[in-house]
Amino acid sequence: MTDIERRSYDVVVVGAGGSGLRAAIEARLAGKKTAIISKSLFGKAHTVMAEGGCAAAMGNVNPNDNWQVHFRDTMRGGKFLNNWRMAELHAKEAPDRVWELEAWGAVFDRTKEGKISQRNFGGHSYPRLAHVGDRTGLEMIRALQQKVVAMQQDDARELGDPEAMIKVYAETTITRLVKDGDAIAGAFGYFRDTGQFVLFEAPAVVLATGGIGKTFKVTSNSWEYTGDGHALALLAGAPLMNMEFVQFHPTHMVWPISVAGLLVTESVRGDGGVLRNSEGKRYMFGYVPDVFRAQYAETEEEADRWYSDPDNNRRPPELLPRDEVARANNAEVKAGRGSPHGGVFLDIASRLPAEEIMRRLPSMYHQFKELADVDITKEPMEVGPAQHYVMGGVEVEPDTAAVPGVPGLFAAGEVSGGMHGSNRLGGNSLSDLLVFGRRAGMGAAQYLDAITTRPAASDAALDAARSEVLTPLERDGENPYTVHQEIQQTMSDLVGIIRREAEIKTALSELAKLRERAENVGAAGGRAYNPGWHLALDLRNILLIAQCVAQAALERQESRGGHTREDYPDMSAEWRKVNLICGLDASGEVTLRQQPMTPMRTDLLGLFEVSELKKYMTDEELAGLAGPDGGAAKESD
Amino acid sequence: MAAYKAALRVWRGDEGAGELADYQVEVNDGEVVLDVLHRLQATQANDLAIRWNCKAGKCGSCSMEINGRPRLACMTRMSVFTQEETLTITPMRTFPVIRDLVTDVSFNYEKAREIPSFSPDPSVKPGEFRMQQVDVNRSQEFRKCIECFLCQNTCHVIRDHEENERAFAGPRFLMRVAELEMHPADTADRRSIAQDDFGLGYCNITKCCTEVCPENIKITDNALIPMKERVVGRKYDPLVWLGTKIGIRPRSESDTPAVPGKRD
Numbered sequence: 028m029t030d031i032e033r034r035s036y037d038v039v040v041v042g043a044g045g046s047g048l049r050a051a052i053e054a055r056l057a058g059k060k061t062a063i064i065s066k067s068l069f070g071k072a073h074t075v076m077a078e079g080g081c082a083a084a085m086g087n088v089n090p091n092d093n094w095q096v097h098f099r100d101t102m103r104g105g106k107f108l109n110n111w112r113m114a115e116l117h118a119k120e121a122p123d124r125v126w127e128l129e130a131w132g133a134v135f136d137r138t139k140e141g142k143i144s145q146r147n148f149g150g151h152s153y154p155r156l157a158h159v160g161d162r163t164g165l166e167m168i169r170a171l172q173q174k175v176v177a178m179q180q181d182d183a184r185e186l187g188d189p190e191a192m193i194k195v196y197a198e199t200t201i202t203r204l205v206k207d208g209d210a211i212a213g214a215f216g217y218f219r220d221t222g223q224f225v226l227f228e229a230p231a232v233v234l235a236t237g238g239i240g241k242t243f244k245v246t247s248n249s250w251e252y253t254g255d256g257h258a259l260a261l262l263a264g265a266p267l268m269n270m271e272f273v274q275f276h277p278t279h280m281v282w283p284i285s286v287a288g289l290l291v292t293e294s295v296r297g298d299g300g301v302l303r304n305s306e307g308k309r310y311m312f313g314y315v316p317d318v319f320r321a322q323y324a325e326t327e328e329e330a331d332r333w334y335s336d337p338d339n340n341r342r343p344p345e346l347l348p349r350d351e352v353a354r355a356n357n358a359e360v361k362a363g364r365g366s367p368h369g370g371v372f373l374d375i376a377s378r379l380p381a382e383e384i385m386r387r388l389p390s391m392y393h394q395f396k397e398l399a400d401v402d403i404t405k406e407p408m409e410v411g412p413a414q415h416y417v418m419g420g421v422e423v424e425p426d427t428a429a430v431p432g433v434p435g436l437f438a439a440g441e442v443s444g445g446m447h448g449s450n451r452l453g454g455n456s457l458s459d460l461l462v463f464g465r466r467a468g469m470g471a472a473q474y475l476d477a478i479t480t481r482p483a484a485s486d487a488a489l490d491a492a493r494s495e496v497l498t499p500l501e502r503d504g505e506n507p508y509t510v511h512q513e514i515q516q517t518m519s520d521l522v523g524i525i526r527r528e529a530e531i532k533t534a535l536s537e538l539a540k541l542r543e544r545a546e547n548v549g550a551a552g553g554r555a556y557n558p559g560w561h562l563a564l565d566l567r568n569i570l571l572i573a574q575c576v577a578q579a580a581l582e583r584q585e586s587r588g589g590h591t592r593e594d595y596p597d598m599s600a601e602w603r604k605v606n607l608i609c610g611l612d613a614s615g616e617v618t619l620r621q622q623p624m625t626p627m628r629t630d631l632l633g634l635f636e637v638s639e640l641k642k643y644m645t646d647e648e649l650a651g652l653a654g655p656d657g658g659a660a661k662e663s664d
Numbered sequence: 665m666a667a668y669k670a671a672l673r674v675w676r677g678d679e680g681a682g683e684l685a686d687y688q689v690e691v692n693d694g695e696v697v698l699d700v701l702h703r704l705q706a707t708q709a710n711d712l713a714i715r716w717n718c719k720a721g722k723c724g725s726c727s728m729e730i731n732g733r734p735r736l737a738c739m740t741r742m743s744v745f746t747q748e749e750t751l752t753i754t755p756m757r758t759f760p761v762i763r764d765l766v767t768d769v770s771f772n773y774e775k776a777r778e779i780p781s782f783s784p785d786p787s788v789k790p791g792e793f794r795m796q797q798v799d800v801n802r803s804q805e806f807r808k809c810i811e812c813f814l815c816q817n818t819c820h821v822i823r824d825h826e827e828n829e830r831a832f833a834g835p836r837f838l839m840r841v842a843e844l845e846m847h848p849a850d851t852a853d854r855r856s857i858a859q860d861d862f863g864l865g866y867c868n869i870t871k872c873c874t875e876v877c878p879e880n881i882k883i884t885d886n887a888l889i890p891m892k893e894r895v896v897g898r899k900y901d902p903l904v905w906l907g908t909k910i911g912i913r914p915r916s917e918s919d920t921p922a923v924p925g926k927r928d
Contacts, residue, residue, distance in 0.1 A: 129791075129793055140794070165810065508710065
């Protein structure tokens, strides 16, 4: 196959957002020759869209904060379905990752003492999010990008070539992972600008491709989010876990239609913004679920006192985890109390002086002013839910980010599963990228140190990968944009925020038909920078992921976090013990199995009151942990 | 507003040749130019090359020229044009075309690699940095930059003079120099190389860069002019000059050299 360029590396990182860059930096620091593959230009990845901040228990604003509190908040937010070891590592290591970023050049907002400032966010007990106004993701990606550049400058001085040890391949798409037996041998793809095929030969591949937003119609995610890493892993024989848990973030722009889905940061609520319905009522007080009742205010007076005196008052219910707020917004609209364009009102104008809004939320001001002619310092915003994040993803070993069953494969960030359980807290994504990006880079480097031979890709595998990519160009088939829009419509209508058995079954039969159509789409034009061709290829991934989400959503007969079943409205302690694992059978069909969750370590269980654990766990589990005093002793923190 | 059909003239072609192609595309209430280009792509020109990503003015990918003005397509509302107006949409002129509206912006990434990186005092450990908000405000303003490269595209020093590309880093990267020079924890000194290697002197403060910046960064007033003042202060301050002359101030030891790389 002479038309395939070959590039040899130790570690290939697929994805150049926060987790990909952090993984690449770590692999390079460990002395490994590293390639970073980016679907878009360097520095444009979806991480730039993150607004609110990066959660890390540094205790700069409230010294009572520590990793134990962060761990508890994360487990509560995920309704105890989280991989507890990941949640533990995340809470313990996040502060070091933020501080390290500052040493690499990130310029966070400051406290009066000159430390990194931290802000309130939904589900976090204390002000915990390191931030830069409402453009934290941009700051993070730029700092990581500039760290990569700094390492290249060192290599230019020492080795005479800035790209000797770490190189970014911008606008490059990976379509297949290639293996030698069970082990990873590399990644096959094409350069988007020329259509030239390329094989990255490498024993270790880190997937850091982000999420699956383009499976849904209204999403805050960019075009890149076609579930590439999820699908590449699945096709390489890796397990995907808990794909039914999709986060619908409660506040996005709903009007104009063309910007529907544009994120309105949770910081608006963290900084005092409140949700109101068409009657002007601050309705969130009516939506506090039992599991959270002890921690949230019952009156507006108490909620408002919390902003200035958080130690003696309970939190406003607008700061409940995202799944709760999204369901509440949905219910208000359904009850006929929505805003003119089908959302609800988010009011910061009556809560903060105009200058303060401009200072804390400049991007939001800019966004509403430029795109909707709304001045958020004078009038409320109209907001509604949109797909924002996927909690499910590639199953990984918590400490190394290694994917079980596929030696040489690693995954970090949104593409990985487990960390966030059934619902992610705001701010825990950016910290996740840093903590597990680093661990994936370390894991890949350790794997390389342990292997003795480099796996090699077979010609047959390359030939198959090559012809798979060429077929849409050779067919005079259906328009890929049309098929994509119908997949998105199907998933949004039938496997969206509120799910029902009959609808999910309809979705599955629709997806089967769409798959046939996707296999017959055609791409007009040539191989150079041809978006129609690129989309035709992405459809395979989008459909595989849609199938996994729908099958898992049908299987899980309970409501928890980002999975709400109207026909099974309650949370079930039995289902909490179960992870749902998707795989592929020999004929390429998606399979689903239940996998019991590993019981939580007792010292971690001890961080919770037994009365709280009772809300989540079976009597059997609780009986096992009863100590001499009849309960798990809660450590002081 | 009811939907209407807009007349679009879109540049189609590649590095070798191309032409403006005419299209009629539906426009709905509240849409931006990128929405209309996407509709064109989905319905009439599947292979139309457009670079875009966030569609929220945060990533700086969809830079192009709309009726001759450098803009982000995702932040340009159709309502700023009349319904009768023909929109002429062309790629950024300063950079080589790859295909249709997509240009090769690698020049910018090469320049980025020449600027000496953030250089904190090595004795300050991570977590120990203490900086006041007032002292980081200026660097933060520059770090709002989304690297759309519209300023680079607009700056006449390179827009009309390809021969200057080697000697001139452009507004975005002179601003990066300013950002690091004004960072309270940075210890390097990039004043000499700003002038000698990055071509600060080519800038004659016409403020075109500031005018096209979608983030409204005051590039000229807050980055370029203050950098010019610092360079001048270094070079022509009589006391500094005397100190250098009689050897109290070493001439170049505090200068941070440019990074070796692709430059000759």
